[in-house]
Amino acid sequence: MSFDDSVPTRVDNSTLVRAVLVFLGFAVVFALLNTGSGTMARLIAPAADPGWSARIAAALVLAALVTANVVGLKFLAFNVQVILVWIQLIVLALVFFASFNLSYGFILNRLPFLITQGAFTTIYISLVAIAISCVIALIGALAKLSGNGVAYGIATFYISFFRGTPLLLQVYLIYLGLPQLGFIIDAVPAGIIALSLCYGAYMAEIFRSGIQAVPKGQAEAGRALGLHGGLIMRKIVLPQAIKIIVPPTGNQFIAMLKDSSLVSVMGVWELMFLARTQGKSEFKHMEMLITAAVVYWIISMAFEAIQSRIERHYGKADVR
């Protein structure tokens, strides 16, 4: 083979070689995992005996599908690729869940209560805790940045403790511990306090880093204009810091949504509690757990959408 004629075909060759390698690789993996032994084998060769021949045939067909998919997707536009990959993964997930032989009647029967009682309580607890934790975080960050030794000491102690202990433990400490001091609080307020304190500690660090990321010259310019400290913070530093703070804070909110499930140990009828208990009566655990997973996922997608809107709002300055 001469150098000249190999050049124009090199791209096609390597794509082909890669496709073949992908095909063989998947075929071996599928054959070893025996993925196609059940449903797939029956689809491909209904009459064949379930043995090595059926197993290899199923693996080859599956590998061919995957390869055609991987190679074929390359020819499409980026957006189309993303949408197709999402659709395929969702279908795969549905097939996976369908293989559990779930009782859909049972799910449909319990779903309204799971949403009106469970999801509602989860969202309610999360939103209140988010609001409080933002306030705590701002105070914590300002205290940590201040020159006041007492404020700095309290802030660092608080952040260190609540970041350094598990949230579940904090929930127990607040729910079981406060009554020993004479403060008897209900499960929902105890849960909100625990979530707010824990996430306030994490977010104080995010807020602090966001404030510190605003160049010092901005505050200095404010002082040169004769503005006082509080005004500089409110009108100059914070608006610029928020842009930096929003993405990691959105992360925290989504994490909190899921951590609110720890409140279920106190018997609050939120999403996770119902997911665990609704299935127990008829020993249909997977049904409600999967349903709750989907509900959590949908709620967190809503949170993601809200986060990107806020980002867009505070990112106006970046638009050129």
Place this chain on the structure above:
Amino acid sequence: MKKIISLGIAAAIAAALSVPSAMAGETLDRVMSNKKLVLSSDPEYPPQSFLNNDNQMDGFDIDVAKEIAKRLGVELEIITPAWDIITAGNWGGRWDISVGSMTPTKARAEKLDFPAIYYYTPANFAVHNDSSATKMEDLDGKVIGSCGGCTYEAYLKKNLVIDAVGTPKFDYKVTPGEIKTYDTDTTAFDDLRIGDGARLDAVFSALPTIKEAIKNGYPLKVIEPAAFYEPLSVAVDKGDPEFSAKVAEIVKAMHEDGTLSELSMKWYDADLTKAQ
């Protein structure tokens, strides 16, 4: 004036400190004045306590609690803290009573009062349908699952102490090779159903719970006879003997007039209210 204020502060501090340690008659007073008996029940244990099709609390324990409330002449309200929060004691007036099939062990009696035993549960081993085990001795050296921190785990570890009057005698008939504990018994059943010996060789649990699992399609069978019968008691917070006496009197009447036997037949198809 100053003296009065400092006296007032001292009194306030004393009052604040004394809240958790209930004074005599406090629980009974609260129940009667609120016209409401607050029950704590963990709905993870069908058929004792679970969420039914209408998302209402239901089960044997719930029915017994409803009857107790009825005989006190008050409403029943149910809250659902996790089991370990119920057994931790120091309820601080959040709820008044637990009708939760609780075994009155010595360790628990330090935290809670057990005024009345209302039934006895047989504890049995369950194995997968494919298992060759037919008697308890076949399970020596096997992997056995149970709930963690409960009487079944204590039995498997051979350190079960039940200090209630009228507890039937028992011996330790099985020496497990390994004990695996779970947050609730039902999770252990999920592991056993995967296959004989896949994760577990047997589960040790309450016979009613095993039967309920079998009724719901779990491929399990029961190893007879029961390893032990455990008395199960109503629990109340420490420090109110009047309330304890009242509950004891009501449960005794329910034993005598057959109400408990009737409820037991309804939920377990067997009268478990008498010691075996």
